[in-house]
Structures are given as structure tokens and as C-alpha cells.
Amino acid sequence: MKITLSVNGEERSLDVDPRTTLLDALRDHLDMTGSKKGCDHGQCGACTMLVNGRRINSCLALAVMHEGDEVTTIEGLGEPGALSPLQKAFVRHDGYQCGYCTPGQIVSAKAMIAEFSNGWPSYVSDDLEAAPDFSEAEIKERMSGNLCRCSAYPGICAAIKDAAPEEGLNEREAAE
């Protein structure tokens, strides 16, 4: 089946079997291997991508269902020599050991900061209607869909907290 995706701002056409996940479409058909395949069952978050600005598990998405969608991957956030604030902060705070979960962590954190800035509450927010604090408890809860088997969580948390202002924390986006 022929489909077109906008990947990191570029129109890409590809021909895929309907069974192909969005993750496999990018990794195997477009040679974009930044997004990682961990569990392939939506449990680890290594495959996290932004689709139309929202973070999703790309392993639990069929490429054919995303015809025309805008996809952002780790490759779209920054590149060697021009890293994004989150990418720089992960280096600075040693937010990884083996690094396999890192692309998913960073893409997920990017979206998490936007969700937070739009006033979305989380399970640990005391008040559903008030703007929550960007606390460690909030970061941990909101990032619980990204596992790190090396357990680099203290560095991940510190990196996200450090980079958040530069990534637009509390700059409310216009509603869709």
C-alpha cells in the first residue's frame, strides 16, 4: 500500500504491507534508525515519536493509518553539532548508560513539557484545575511510559528539569 508521511518536515512516500508499524516503516523503509525498538508491545517507550505533535508508541501504530500525518523523531529534534536543549542536557547530566532508551526518553520529554505547559494534570497533581508545579514527582509520573533498564533515572530527571525552560516550559500553545 502506498502512503505518504511528513517526517521531520519532509514529505516521504513509501510502499508498505498493511502490517507494517510506523516504527518499522521509518526504521526499515526510510533507514531512520534513531527511534528504537525495545519491547515492540507499547510497554517500554523506546519507540516514542510525535505524531501531529503528540507522543505515541510508534510500535503500536500501523503506518497505513497515519497517511498524511506529521511525524517527528529524534532525528528531527537535533543533530550532531546542533543538538536540542534536551539532547544537550542529557549529555550534561549523564541521562543514560547504554543509551538505547534515550531517543524515546528525549522525544517523550519534549512532548511532556508541552503537555505540562498546556495545563494538563497528571495522576499525582493534587488539584485537577490548578497549574501543577514542575516537580520531580510530576516529571516521574509523566515519564512513566519510558523505561530505562540501566536505571539512569536520576540523570534523566535532572536533564529534563534543566532543559525545560529552554524547551518552552509554561509557554502555553494555542489549542489545536
Place this chain on the structure above:
Amino acid sequence: MKPFDYVRAESREDALRADGRVIAGGTNLLDLMKLEVETPDRLIDVTRLDLREITRQENSLRIGALVSNADLAADETVRRDYPVLSRALLAGASAQLRNKATTGGNLMQRTRCPYFYDTTQPCNKREPGTGCQAMEGFNRILAILGTSDKCIATHPSDMAVAMRALDARVEIESPTGETRMLTLDEFYLLPGDTPEKETVLEPGELITAVHLPEPPKGKQAYRKVRDRASYAFALVSVGAVIDVQGGKIAAASLAFGGLGPRPWRNADVEEALVGETPSDAVFDKAADVLLADAKGFGANDFKIPLTRRVLKAVLSDLTGVSQ
């Protein structure tokens, strides 16, 4: 994954006409298809349909079937008027999954019973008549209420528990264009002898929305107990709406997750509370009623005392009575 035909429905008529398995968020269905627990011949992608609105109607809030779990949890009306629903949604899954998972799909998700997922094991739900290994096996997360000698699976949704407590109704459209509205107790079936049949949804029918009645009086809460602090299914959860007037419980609505094959609600539990002055003894009586027919299967026996404690804690919080 087994091959399938893919059909993208451009209109509701397309979706109702096509003969196949409906897919929206796909967060559960694709997982099951990868494991070949589900092997549909045809997938009907309904994500292009116009079912993404949350609209205030006379006496109700209409939630389109394609509203994502994330959008529903963050909706300002839901946060203000139906906090039990917002809390339940936020207690479920991860942010990534909530962005993809839909309202209709959440209702239709399958049990997380490990034997249902393991195609090398017998399972009456997956392959009717083959037996149930869960009853004498790993049943820590499985049901203590509403089970049958064929199946002890639990319904895994948090969202549906809150909706059950809020008296939500499911809007279903048939291929002939007729619409019916069902409460969740009418929508979900108990396993009985046919655990493979989980809802009354007929082939060709489509969930188009969920309706919430006027916001109930009183305080609302969702309490979930699980094996880790985030991103895990409920061992026991309670969605509660309690109204206290003049020192007495004027109204009570309680639904439970992790206990049964559907979001569990028992009117007798609520009757045991209404008209009473909140106290530890009254809460215990309500728990007695809820758990009168509870049956453990070994590894899930702990759910019986745990349910009592969680229920009492929620009732204490909402009535201001210390235990």
C-alpha cells in the same frame, strides 16, 4: 502478525457497511494481533470519522467515541464536573498510550489475563471449550466477583469504572442507522458459559459516543491500588461519588475495577450506605455486602481484604470520617 485487508472508512456509512474488525487507537488490538491472539481478516480504520468532539447537550455531556483518553482527561468540563473520570483516565496506562487510545476503544479492550495472552495455553475466552489454566495458576490480577467456572478474567479499564459510577451510557449505531443507548451493566456481559462474548455489541454495530448525565451532587474520587506507582493495571480500584447532607449519606455511587469481568457495581452496597451516618461500622457493612459472594483462587485471595480496606479508605476520605 497474520495478513489482513485494510479498509479506511471515510464515512460512518462506510464503517457500518464494511464487514470486519474496527480499529481506532489500536493500542490493545495491534498488541493482540502481534501475538496472534486476535487474527482479524479485515481491519476497518475508523479514525477519519467525525467522532472527536466533546459536546454539552441538554442534560448530558456527549463524548465522541474517538476522543482520546488524554484529551478526555484534560478536558476542562470533565476536570471540573466529573473529576472521578479525569482521575481514572490519568491513573491508566502511560501518556503515550493515552494519546492514542480512544473512548470507544478503551471500553472494548480485552482482559490482561496472562493465559488469554499466551497462545500455547488453553483459554476459554480465546478458544472456547479448551479450559482455564488461570483458576489454579497465576491469578494474582484476576477476578473475585462475577466469575464462572469457565473464566475468571477481569476487565482492565480504569475509565470504564469511573463511567460506571457516573451512570454513563454507551451510544451504539447499527448498520440500519438505528441508535441504542446502554448502561455499562447492559453493555458488558458476565462470562457464564460464553466468556468469549464480552459485550452485547452485534456485528456491524459501532460505538459512536458515551453520554454522561448531569454532574452528580457530592464529592468524587478514584483510588487505584497496583503493583507499582505508575503504569500498571489495577489490583483493586474504586470510583466513588458520595453526597453527605446533614451528617447523613444522601447518595452513593460506587464502581470497582480489578474485581470482576466488568466494571463492578452493586446497588445493594449503595443501599447499605444511603441514609446512614458515616462511621467505620457502616463502611464495614457496605464492604460485607460487596464481598458477600467474593471468591478467591489462591494468588488473588488478598484482593478480598484489600478491597475492604480500599473501600473504607475512600469512604472515609469522602465523608470526612476518620477510621
